[in-house]
Amino acid sequence: QNPTVEIKNEEKRRIKESEQLRCDILNNELYHLFRLLVGDPVTYHEQEGCDTAEKTRNEEINQLINSIKEKELKKWFEKLNKIADQHTIIEEWKFNIFKGFLRKLSETKSEIAGGFLKIAFENNSSLKYFTESFLYGFRTGGHFSYWDMYVHKIIDNKDIQSINGVIFSLNLPTDMDLKKLIRDSDIKLLENITKKKGSFSFLKKVDDRTFHYALISILLRIFRRSPAKIEPLISYEIKNNPKHLNIFFMEMVMAIHKKWINIEDFRPETIKLLKEKMIELSDIDWHTQ
Numbered sequence: 001q002n003p004t005v006e007i008k009n010e011e012k013r014r015i016k017e018s019e020q021l022r023c024d025i026l027n028n029e030l031y032h033l034f035r036l037l038v039g040d041p042v043t044y045h046e047q048e049g050c051d052t053a054e055k056t057r058n059e060e061i062n063q064l065i066n067s068i069k070e071k072e073l074k075k076w077f078e079k080l081n082k083i084a085d086q087h088t089i090i091e092e093w094k095f096n097i098f099k100g101f102l103r104k105l106s107e108t109k110s111e112i113a114g115g116f117l118k119i120a121f122e123n124n125s126s127l128k129y130f131t132e133s134f135l136y137g138f139r140t141g142g143h144f145s146y147w148d149m150y151v152h153k154i155i156d157n158k159d160i161q162s163i164n165g166v167i168f169s170l171n172l173p174t175d176m177d178l179k180k181l182i183r184d185s186d187i188k189l190l191e192n193i194t195k196k197k198g199s200f201s202f203l204k205k206v207d208d209r210t211f212h213y214a215l216i217s218i219l220l221r222i223f224r225r226s227p228a229k230i231e232p233l234i235s236y237e238i239k240n241n242p243k244h245l246n247i248f249f250m251e252m253v254m255a256i257h258k259k260w261i262n263i264e265d266f267r268p269e270t271i272k273l274l275k276e277k278m279i280e281l282s283d284i285d286w287h288t289q
Contacts, residue, residue, distance in 0.1 A: 034083050036060055037098040038090065057097070065105050073115045077127070080116065084126035099133040106137025106146075113137060114146045121153055132165030139169055139181060151189075158202040167193065167214040171221055174258070178225040187229050190219065194233045212237070212244040213251070220255035227265060235270050238277055245281050 041054065068076050087095060106113035117134050120127040131150065138147040147169070154162045170190075172181055194215060196203040203211075219234050238248050252274075255261045263271065278284065 030079060030082065033064075033079060034086075036064070037083060037101055038086070039094050039097070041097070061097075061101055061104070065101070065108060068105070068109065068112055070112055070115065073112065074119070076112075077116050077119050081120070081125050081127045084129060087126065087129055095130075099130060102130055102133035103137040103140070106134045106143070107141035110138060110141060110143040110146050114143075114149075117146075117150055121150070128162075131162050132168050135165060135169035139172060140176070142181065144183070155199050160202070160206055163193070163203065163206070164210055164214050167211075167218050170218050171214075178222055182222050182225045184226075187222075187226055190215075191229070191233055194219070194237055207241075207243070209244065209247060212241055213247050216248050216251045217254075220251055220260050223255070223261045231266060231270055235273055239273060242277075242280060245277055246283060249278065249281065 036057065041057070083098060102113070113134055116127060117131065119125070120131075131154070135147055135150060138144070138150075151166050153159075154166060167190075170182065170186060172178070192198050192200045193203065196206075216234070216237055219230055219237065223230050223234070238245070241248075252261075256263065263274075266274075
């Protein structure tokens with residue numbers, strides 16, 4: 001026999017077996033779901049352009065959301081929780097599609113999303129890690145009762161890790177009506193978080209950058225919702241956390257650029273405070289100047 005022919009036949013057999021294995025993996029229900037909701041958008045469809053791939057993926061995600069029924073809640077929870085289990089070994093940014101899916105599910109099917117979150121909280125399961133996405137969807141969908149319910153659970157449990165998610169969930173799209181979607185009770189909640197008082201006294205031991213970044217960002221973002229109530233909170237946050245001045249001024253620049261605030265709208269004492277704190281900055285970059 002010709003050795004060259006044998007090698008070529010062996011290569012063909014291996015290629016065929018590899019393609020069959022790949023096909024079997026892609027047709028696996030859980031893997032298909034995982035690949036749809038997690039990963040790099042660029043590599044999702046190797047043979048298609050980015051625009052086509054994104055359109056196809058969005059259509060499939062919409063179909064997925066429509067297919068989830070309340071009577072199959074536990075079955076779907078198990079699937080989604082298995083995906084959430086991987087958050088400790090896969091880069092955070094690769095879960096962006098998954099987070100978007102949970103936000104949209106919470107916005108359009110709040111009862112089902114609330115059911116998932118209920119199971120996650122009761123069992124302290126991995127899906128609880130994505131609480132922020134659920135809360136954000138409840139807010140954009142105007143489902144305040146669900147948002148309030150789980151925020152109260154977070155407060156009662158003194159769940160420091162989830163507090164940032166509560167704050168970030170109020171950072172709503174710029175085209176949304178702040179007067180409609182940010183309530184007086186939300187501003188009161190932000191006041192208690194900022195001052196770490198009342199039921200938020202457990203935050204007194206929290207001093208991480210993400211917490212202060214989230215807080216100053218949302219206070220600046222919703223400033224025009226109620227300047228008289230929010231400006232004192234901005235001043236309080238800046239005055240009482242000198243270690244994070246660089247974060248505060250970086251976000252101030254963004255807020256001015258986005259037209260969320262106008263420095264001229266601030267009271268003279270607030271402007272005076274900003275001038276004093278700029279002197280204390282450890283590093284004044286071009287933007288801050």
